[in-house]
Amino acid sequence: MRLQKTKKISTTLILLSFFIAGITVVVPHLVYAEEVAGFGPCFTDQELAKVREWEKTWVGKKIDKTNVDQVAEFLPEHYVNGVYKANEKWNEKESYYFYIVPYQRYIDTPGLQEATKKYSASIKTNAQGEIVNYAEGGGRPFPDPKTGTEMMYNFDYNTHGDASTFMRHGPVVETKARRERISDQPMNELFYIHRTDVDPKPALPNNSKGVLKAMQLELLAPPEMLGTKMFNLRFIDIKKSDDGYLWYSQFRRIRRIQTTQRSDTIAGTDLVYDDEYHYDNHIEMTNWKFIGKKDMLCARHMKWDDAVRVEGQPIPNNVKRERCNVLVVEGFHKDPDYIYKRKVLYLDPESFISYWCDMYDHYGKFWKGYENWTLVYKEEATGWDKMYNTGGIWTDFQRTHAGSAYQKNVKVGVKEIDQNLFTIANLQKSSYGSH
Numbered sequence: 001m002r003l004q005k006t007k008k009i010s011t012t013l014i015l016l017s018f019f020i021a022g023i024t025v026v027v028p029h030l031v032y033a034e035e036v037a038g039f040g041p042c043f044t045d046q047e048l049a050k051v052r053e054w055e056k057t058w059v060g061k062k063i064d065k066t067n068v069d070q071v072a073e074f075l076p077e078h079y080v081n082g083v084y085k086a087n088e089k090w091n092e093k094e095s096y097y098f099y100i101v102p103y104q105r106y107i108d109t110p111g112l113q114e115a116t117k118k119y120s121a122s123i124k125t126n127a128q129g130e131i132v133n134y135a136e137g138g139g140r141p142f143p144d145p146k147t148g149t150e151m152m153y154n155f156d157y158n159t160h161g162d163a164s165t166f167m168r169h170g171p172v173v174e175t176k177a178r179r180e181r182i183s184d185q186p187m188n189e190l191f192y193i194h195r196t197d198v199d200p201k202p203a204l205p206n207n208s209k210g211v212l213k214a215m216q217l218e219l220l221a222p223p224e225m226l227g228t229k230m231f232n233l234r235f236i237d238i239k240k241s242d243d244g245y246l247w248y249s250q251f252r253r254i255r256r257i258q259t260t261q262r263s264d265t266i267a268g269t270d271l272v273y274d275d276e277y278h279y280d281n282h283i284e285m286t287n288w289k290f291i292g293k294k295d296m297l298c299a300r301h302m303k304w305d306d307a308v309r310v311e312g313q314p315i316p317n318n319v320k321r322e323r324c325n326v327l328v329v330e331g332f333h334k335d336p337d338y339i340y341k342r343k344v345l346y347l348d349p350e351s352f353i354s355y356w357c358d359m360y361d362h363y364g365k366f367w368k369g370y371e372n373w374t375l376v377y378k379e380e381a382t383g384w385d386k387m388y389n390t391g392g393i394w395t396d397f398q399r400t401h402a403g404s405a406y407q408k409n410v411k412v413g414v415k416e417i418d419q420n421l422f423t424i425a426n427l428q429k430s431s432y433g434s435h
Helices: 045-058 070-076 077-084 108-122 148-156 259-263 273-278 424-432
Strands: 017-020 023-026 098-100 165-175 179-191 211-218 229-235 243-248 253-257 284-298 319-333 342-347 354-360 367-379 385-395 399-410
Touching: 045 319, 070 077, 070 098, 070 108, 070 284, 077 108, 077 253, 077 367, 077 385, 108 273, 148 284, 148 319, 229 424, 243 424, 273 354, 273 367, 319 354
Parallel strands: 098 319
Antiparallel strands: 017 023, 165 179, 165 399, 179 211, 211 229, 229 243, 243 253, 284 319, 319 342, 342 354, 354 367, 367 385, 385 399
8 A cells, every 4th residue: 555644735725706697696604724724625736736637537437347456556455356356256247346536625614614723722632642621622623633543533523514314224235145134224313512513512501421422223124123223322431331222123122232232243234333434432442543645536425326236236336436635544442352453544634534444353354344435415504515424335355245325315414303312211112102
């Protein structure tokens, strides 16, 4: 993997007024990208010129096993050799394929920029680089991150629009038999702190339990899981385990999800609870190291319904990927018994979303790959553009097993989510009362 040494990128964004048919159209929200550090583009002007020249050859090209070697430097090695050049391994007659599209600049919301400007200077860290006033403020705590830990805190502080709802739909495929099980999951996510876009900001009031964020979902499919519901509360205090509860419809029981079960696979997929967003736990639980920067092909503006897949096909085709100069961060979990010994995340410096993730098993052997897709949505509360997940592909390369997810009916920056969703009382009422 060819990596570039990290360097400071400075850029200037000039606010413009447009004159169309004699009418002045003024930018509706002040964008601080000119004056707030940490909101520069993936590429310098010189780098972008080279990318645009490269795009003249490659944009619109269908990439499959016949030409994937020519763009292999921009993809994880295991996807080149283990997917696009190995269709027989996946019981496919023809090669998988994707398309290259032009790079599009993304500028995060004015709310996140303003919070960064307001709070980043007051961030306090200990000798290990860990934030000690974690619950205060929001935005990007490190506008000009130098270490892997600082980059991962920027990733962690991304509240994905503060509140969101969506329907996650996707197949889990048994590759050899070409059998699949479809999962449908309505989901809600609410951040209690680090809020930047939706009032109240930067935190919800009356948070006596010290909640960081909450998640709630229901399973509508597969049929045997119909009616199963769960919620999870993540606490600000790292010493306090997540408070997660599951109503399992088959057994008509509510049970607590133990901390050790966060490394269990979910509903027959290849994912564990901690794999959401590629890393879903406290930053301090892992030792992080910044490896360098690398141009990668990332699905940064991918509509879920652009994906093409037939029944029994584990990996969808027609993914749209664009070049992005990502930050490569390596993490070793501090618990020697944890399911993953090592993860490598590829972070977009414009959004601090991870687009690719390499996962290594307890013995240090490469195990899984996980790709995120995103798209820009209008926030419900503000109308601002927010980059948010639209799905992705997860692949178990040791077992030749894979699945994908498509996030439909996505709403970000939701004005209000009922906090009663994240309670045992609601789980009891909605579950027992419906049978």
